[in-house]
Amino acid sequence: MALVPITELLKKAEEGGYAVGAFNCNNMEIVQAIIAAAEAERSPVIMQASQGAIKYAGLDFITGMAKLAAEKATVPVALHLDHGTSFEQVMQCIRSGFSSVMIDGSKLPLNENIALTKKVIDVARAVGVSVEAELGKIGGTEDDIHVDEKDAFFTNPEEARIFVQETGVDALAVAIGTAHGQYKGIPELDFPRLEKIRSLVSIPIVLHGSSGVPDEAIQKAIKLGVRKVNIDTNIREAFVAASRQVLDNDAKEIDPRKVLGPAREAATAVIREKIRVFGSNGKA
Numbered sequence: 050m051a052l053v054p055i056t057e058l059l060k061k062a063e064e065g066g067y068a069v070g071a072f073n074c075n076n077m078e079i080v081q082a083i084i085a086a087a088e089a090e091r092s093p094v095i096m097q098a099s100q101g102a103i104k105y106a107g108l109d110f111i112t113g114m115a116k117l118a119a120e121k122a123t124v125p126v127a128l129h130l131d132h133g134t135s136f137e138q139v140m141q142c143i144r145s146g147f148s149s150v151m152i153d154g155s156k157l158p159l160n161e162n163i164a165l166t167k168k169v170i171d172v173a174r175a176v177g178v179s180v181e182a183e184l185g186k187i188g189g190t191e192d193d194i195h196v197d198e199k200d201a202f203f204t205n206p207e208e209a210r211i212f213v214q215e216t217g218v219d220a221l222a223v224a225i226g227t228a229h230g231q232y233k234g235i236p237e238l239d240f241p242r243l244e245k246i247r248s249l250v251s252i253p254i255v256l257h258g259s260s261g262v263p264d265e266a267i268q269k270a271i272k273l274g275v276r277k278v279n280i281d282t283n284i285r286e287a288f289v290a291a292s293r294q295v296l297d298n299d300a301k302e303i304d305p306r307k308v309l310g311p312a313r314e315a316a317t318a319v320i321r322e323k324i325r326v327f328g329s330n331g332k333a
Contacts, residue, residue, distance in 0.1 A: 052119045052148040054179035055127045055277065056219045058093045059253040062276040067328030068267075071095035071129060071255075072320055073281035075102045077114055078313040079288065084118045084126070085313075086320035090330040095149070095277065097129040100138070112145040124333035129181070131279070139169050143178050151181040151222070159184075159208055166216045181255055181277075184212050185224030203242055210249040220253045220277060225270075227258035238266050240273060247274035255279065260286075264326045271328065280323050284316050291315035 058069045074080045074096050087094035096118070098111045106114075112128065119126040129149040133139040139150045152169040154162035166182045173180045185204030204223040213221060223246055226238040247254060253276035259267060260282035267278060291312040296302060324330050 050119055050122055050125060052116060052128050052146070053125050054177060054219075055095055055129060055149040055181070056179040058095065058125055058127055059220060059276045061093070061332065062329065063253060065328075065332060066272070067332060068256075068271045068276050068278045069093050069095055069329050070320070070323050070327050071097050071131070071277050071279045072284060072323075073097050073099055073102065073131060073279070074111070074115070075105060078309050079284060079316055080114045080118050082284070082288075082313050082316035083320055084122050085317045086324060087124045087126070087333070088122060089317075090321055090324045091124060091333045092324045092329040092331070093125040093127075093333050094324075094329075095127045095129050097131040097151075097279070098147075099131040099281075100134070103142075108141060108145050112142075112147065116146060127179075132183075136165065136168055140172065143173060143176060147178065149179040149181065151183070153183045153222075155183040155185060155222075155224075159212065163212060163215045166212075166218055170216060170218065179219040181220040181222060182212070182216065182218045183222040183224075183255075183257075184209055203239060204246060206242065206245040206249055209246045213250045213252055218252065220255050221250060222255040222257050225256075227256060227262060236262055236266075238262070238270060240269060243270060243273045243275070253277060260284075267326055268328075278323075278327055280320070283319050283323070287315040287319040288312045 062069050072083045083096050096115050115128040127149050128147050130142040130147050130151055132153045133151055134153050139152055142150055152166055154165040170180050225243050226236055254274045255277040256275045257279045259278045260280050292308050295308050
């Protein structure tokens with residue numbers, strides 16, 4: 050199947066009351082794990098690449114792997130840019146073949162965020178690419194993007210209404226208490242805020258920084274309108290732990306396949322579990 054925009058996946062998720070998992074990929078093994086998990090669970094899936102992943106693997110390699118994986122898959126697959134911070138970078142990903150992009154202007158004043166998002170949408174819509182934006186800062190660190198806890202702030206529901214009305218964006222990432230990276234404790238999500246935002250906007254809501262959030266909290270957020278859930282850290286943890294175990298068991302092992310094979314299997318297991326939590330299993 051060809052890559053599809055996330056609008057196609059999230060529309061069905063809205064109708065079915067579930068969320069689609071958006072899993073970050075950094076190398077071939079994780080791309081394979083994402084597809085293997087989606088196929089096993091018969092689930093639509095979003096592969097996404099951050100700036101760090103693109104810097105590490107190269108834009109052409111990321112796009113090439115994703116396109117090949119989607120062509121061989123029997124479930125719907127989207128390729129999404131995670132946290133694009135400039136118009137130029139977003140355009141590079143669109144030209145490369147991404148089916149969806151995120152423009153993250155959350156550090157800008159509201160009016161500037163709206164203007165940047167509209168600029169991206171004007172181009173993306175013309176070529177059938179969907180657009181996600183962010184309002185409110187999500188704390189923590191993801192690749193080269195860092196937001197101190199003291200600087201993180203929650204999404205203002207009224208600003209969310211204005212932002213969606215002014216931009217016509219396809220999906221909106223909101224800050225309600227999640228954070229990128231590993232949590233120091235158990236996160237507490239602001240469900241009343243999420244419920245208020247959902248009452249004011251009719252587009253799919255995106256939850257970033259979802260690794261480490263309890264399953265029951267994720268499922269409650271989905272009931273309140275979250276339709277895309279981002280997972281990265283949990284995949285990294287499983288991947289590295291499995292690799293480390295192989296090397297701990299045999300320090301002389303030099304075959305990358307014997308190190309990365311189990312890592313791929315561990316990542317697949319984590320992604321399958323998340324897909325079931327999100328309720329997208331059996332929806333492809």
